[in-house]
Amino acid sequence: MGVAGGLVIGFLALLVIVGATVWLGERSNTLFQQTASQRDTRIASVELRDSLRTAESSQRGYLLTGNEIYLAPYDTAKARARQQMSDLERFLASAPQPPPFLPRLREAVDEKLGEMDESIALKRAGSDFDALSIIRSNRGKALMDEINVFLYGAMLDADEKSTSFEVEQQHNAATLRWVSIAATFVIVLVVAAVAFTVYRNRQEIAQARDEVRAINLTLEERVESRTHELALARERAEVLLSEVNHRVANSLQLVAALVHMQSKTVTDESARGALQETESRIQAISQIHKSLYTSSDVTSVALNDYLGVMLDNLGVAMRNEGHTAQLTSMLEPVSLPTDQSISLGVVATELVTNAFKYAYPAGQSGEIRVVLRRLPEERAELVVQDDGVGLGGAERRGGTGLGSKIIAAMAAALKTNVEYINRAPGTAARLVFSTAQTA
Secondary structure: OOHHHHHHHHHHHHHHHHHHHHHHHHHHHHHHHHHHHHHHHHHHHHHHHHHHHHHHHHHHHHHHHOOHHHHOOHHHHHHHHHHHHHHHHHHHHOOOOOOOOHHHHHHHHHHHHHHHHHHHHHHHOOOHHHHHHHHHOOHHHHHHHHHHHHHHHHHHHHHHHHHHHHHHHHHHHHHHHHHHHHHHHHHHHHHHHHHHHOHHHHHHHHHHHHHHHHHHHHHHHHHHHHHHHHHHHHHHHHHHHHHHHHHHHHHHHHHHHHHHHHHHHOOOHHHHHHHHHHHHHHHHHHHHHHHHHOOOOOOEEEHHHHHHHHHHHHHHHHHHOOOOOEEEEEEOOOEEEHHHHHHHHHHHHHHHHHHHHHOOOOOOOOEEEEEEEEEOOOEEEEEEEEOOOHHHHHHOOOOOOHHHHHHHHHHHHOOOOEEEEEOOOOEEEEEEEEOOOOO
């Protein structure tokens, strides 16, 4: 192979590297934009769902109590839902193949908002029976279920596309790596052949080697600088997320204080009890965010620390209400993602509150025990038990059943259920859940 032939081969190998780098760089940019679009779609779907749920909760609270304070977040949530629906339509409509359910999703959202507006208007006009008739028709629930199905489909599709884009990026990176290795190997052979042929040009080769070394040194400095910038960016992101959790916790504490103040002005005992239970639930969720902004890990919650503080606060609150039962706990170290920790905290709050209220009749005292322990195969269990009147006594009590519905809903969010055990005497409520960290 002559010098000219070697140079041609080396030049072609260099062109392959440059061409592959340019093409893969452009493709990576395209994939990044597509991934960002899917991320925006998913965020819009989640925020639309959350806004509708907030509006629905506000509507239900107002219809059940007639208290205008429940409507405070309603208009804001409704406006956000309309804006997020518009954003979601824009994101989905820009896709190469817009989903066929998009028009129906818009109709369902409009119908759901209209249904809530109508029921609130009837309640304000004093037509309580007509307002509740709209709720009992289950039309609103059917619309919400249909919207959830559409939004879940949109989120699932966005997740699948994002995953496929990530896989393609990894494949492209691997392709570029192998192309670079192969082309570099060819170039090395060519350089060796040419160097052997033109060995008399040692000085020029040495000079070229020094230049390459200088380039490599500069590259190392740039890589080190970029690594430092990325570390600073990550620290800023963690600080920002911690600040968000701090503000959320403060906002929830404010809401809990407002509910507490409202309960003090209510003369109806059942309404006061409902407000006090609502305050406890808000406090349980607030404690999650407080745990996050006081922890170095903003993605998971140490349940033993979180439940310990929450149970202390709940015990004080129940004693202030006149309950005499003693609350004790045995909590092993268990970590759980934020969303699952919120569900578990609400379940624990409901079970302990029920034990305080119903396990021991008036004038009697006893012990309520909360146990959190790790189980094999990335599982854990939460047990709330007492030595009180037992399940038979519980069946004779009155109540709205809202606490049981909340417990069932939160347990379903954890993909499990609560098992009630008659201890004779007393009752034990046991919840087994997974602690596996999902991606």
